[in-house]
Amino acid sequence: MNEVYPNSFLNTTLARWLGPSALRAPQLDCSGCMKPAKCCAFQPFVPNFLLGAWLRDAVEVPVIANVYFTPAGAIALPSYRARHAEVADPGTDLLCGFFNRETRACGLWSFRPGECSTFYCDDLQTGEPRQALRQKTFDVELAVTQMALVELGFSPREIGEQIDLVNGAESNKIYPGPDLLIMYKKAWNWCQTLKPQTVMAWIPEKT
Numbered sequence: 001m002n003e004v005y006p007n008s009f010l011n012t013t014l015a016r017w018l019g020p021s022a023l024r025a026p027q028l029d030c031s032g033c034m035k036p037a038k039c040c041a042f043q044p045f046v047p048n049f050l051l052g053a054w055l056r057d058a059v060e061v062p063v064i065a066n067v068y069f070t071p072a073g074a075i076a077l078p079s080y081r082a083r084h085a086e087v088a089d090p091g092t093d094l095l096c097g098f099f100n101r102e103t104r105a106c107g108l109w110s111f112r113p114g115e116c117s118t119f120y121c122d123d124l125q126t127g128e129p130r131q132a133l134r135q136k137t138f139d140v141e142l143a144v145t146q147m148a149l150v151e152l153g154f155s156p157r158e159i160g161e162q163i164d165l166v167n168g169a170e171s172n173k174i175y176p177g178p179d180l181l182i183m184y185k186k187a188w189n190w191c192q193t194l195k196p197q198t199v200m201a202w203i204p205e206k207t
Contacts, residue, residue: 010117010118011110013192014137014140016196017194017196017200036092037090037092037095038099039120040095040116041090043066043077043097044076045073045115045141046112047072047073047144048071048072048148048149050073050108050112050141050188051073051074052186052187052188053188054108055181055184056185061177064097064098066094067098069175069177071154071162072145072162073166075165078168114133115134118134140200144194145166145187146163148191151190
């Protein structure tokens with residue numbers, strides 16, 4: 001029988017929704033990692049509600065390299081995705097825009113998305129179970145993102161357009177920073193009322 005460990009490698013919001021996991025967080029010293037880009041040489045999708053927590057004290061949405069901000073959240077620019085797909089070993093020129101180059105640490109660690117917190121450099125040893133958790137975490141994030149957009153008054157068509165952007169579509173629409181900041185903060189405040197069973201009911205069954 002597998003011993004159960006808490007999702008200590010997820011941020012507290014995701015861990016609360018997903019519940020315990022049989023996966024133990026790897027015993028790695030990421031702070032002492034000497035790789036120039038660590039494991040941060042990719043740009044994750046950061047959902048709107050996590051941005052709301054990260055930007056609670058902000059007065060405007062920041063400008064971040066390789067990222068554009070939409071009501072759904074922070075999304076990698078299509079040009080960044082194209083460059084990333086062309087190289088086998090991404091370097092520091094493709095670092096996550098949230099990576100603090102001075103401290104060599106994550107700039108939104110407490111609110112990092114599941115894509116980051118379920119990825120470790122030992123994935124060759126434990127890849128399949130953790131990949132399953134990574135997918136489930138992403139499904140949860142995307143579901144809550146969409147329901148937050150419903151709560152914010154977006155139409156089904158508009159929500160579909162936002163999810164297309166997450167999946168790599170391009171957009172010429174620029175969203176005003178102050179409006180986005182309000183959306184993100186509202187999404188965060190709303191999601192704090194969600195119970196785990198409510199969130200998990202939004203996740204489609206895998207066939």
